[in-house]
Amino acid sequence: MVNYVDVDPGTGVRDYTCGKATYDGHKGIDIAIVDAARMREGVPVYAAAAGIVRGVRNNMEDINFKLNGGPESVASKECGNGAVVDHGGGWTTQYCHMLKGSVLVRTGDKVTSGRQIGLVGLSGLTEFPHVHMQVAFEGQIVDPFRGPEPTEECGVGKNTLWNAEALNALSYQPTAIFNAGFASTTPNSRFAREGLYGEEFLLDTSPVIALWADMYWVKAGDKVTFLVVGPDGRALVGHTSTLKRSKARRFAFAGVRRKNKDWLKGTYTGKIRLIRQSTGEEFSVIRKIDVN
Numbered sequence: 001m002v003n004y005v006d007v008d009p010g011t012g013v014r015d016y017t018c019g020k021a022t023y024d025g026h027k028g029i030d031i032a033i034v035d036a037a038r039m040r041e042g043v044p045v046y047a048a049a050a051g052i053v054r055g056v057r058n059n060m061e062d063i064n065f066k067l068n069g070g071p072e073s074v075a076s077k078e079c080g081n082g083a084v085v086d087h088g089g090g091w092t093t094q095y096c097h098m099l100k101g102s103v104l105v106r107t108g109d110k111v112t113s114g115r116q117i118g119l120v121g122l123s124g125l126t127e128f129p130h131v132h133m134q135v136a137f138e139g140q141i142v143d144p145f146r147g148p149e150p151t152e153e154c155g156v157g158k159n160t161l162w163n164a165e166a167l168n169a170l171s172y173q174p175t176a177i178f179n180a181g182f183a184s185t186t187p188n189s190r191f192a193r194e195g196l197y198g199e200e201f202l203l204d205t206s207p208v209i210a211l212w213a214d215m216y217w218v219k220a221g222d223k224v225t226f227l228v229v230g231p232d233g234r235a236l237v238g239h240t241s242t243l244k245r246s247k248a249r250r251f252a253f254a255g256v257r258r259k260n261k262d263w264l265k266g267t268y269t270g271k272i273r274l275i276r277q278s279t280g281e282e283f284s285v286i287r288k289i290d291v292n
Contacts (some may be wrong), residue, residue, distance in 0.1 A: 029144065049091075055083065181198075
């Protein structure tokens, strides 16, 4: 989960924990998938509760709006492909940015809790594949973590809309090394986010051995370390940098270029660590790849 409801009533930003994992005016929660390749494989979107479908859209292309004419290209259709479900008693949920042609429900359909209604996509006002879900009561946005009429300033509300299982699965951790891998050329964020670095192995003649990471909600002062160890136990790459700016999404990499000799064949291990010096938190991932 990469973005939460903005509960700040003014021009500031504040998520339900009093953190900053949102942006001004954001009305729902965003649940992302790793890349566009996974999107094309198909990731289901399910109805959160039983109800009647009040509206759908299913014909918008899946493309980053910034590459398709900007916000004007999706004006009045920011949700992209999606559905609105009426749960009765004034409650509705809306599901946005689904894959073109994947919406399985029609206006007037009755849905049960857990019924698949479509697939995660990249339609509407979005830069990455995810589903945006928003909850409303009598037309007013409700943060599902806080619930209606929250009395708590920060944290999960006593009237949260999530059950215990869902709260556990959706525990608050906006900072993440979301995706990572190896590349045989200088890594490119667009290629990584399209899922084009899915090699099962690298060649011993590859021009580069590089390790890349796509991260969410990094903060100024975070330290990011890349380490690549070859099959002989020697470190090929060891690079640490301190981030100067907080960013909602950050792509970074480190690598080494092949010189005269071919790479040693065998298994290479990469480790990426993000250390938050202000709190002592650490996030890490390990990736392995064979060189043949």
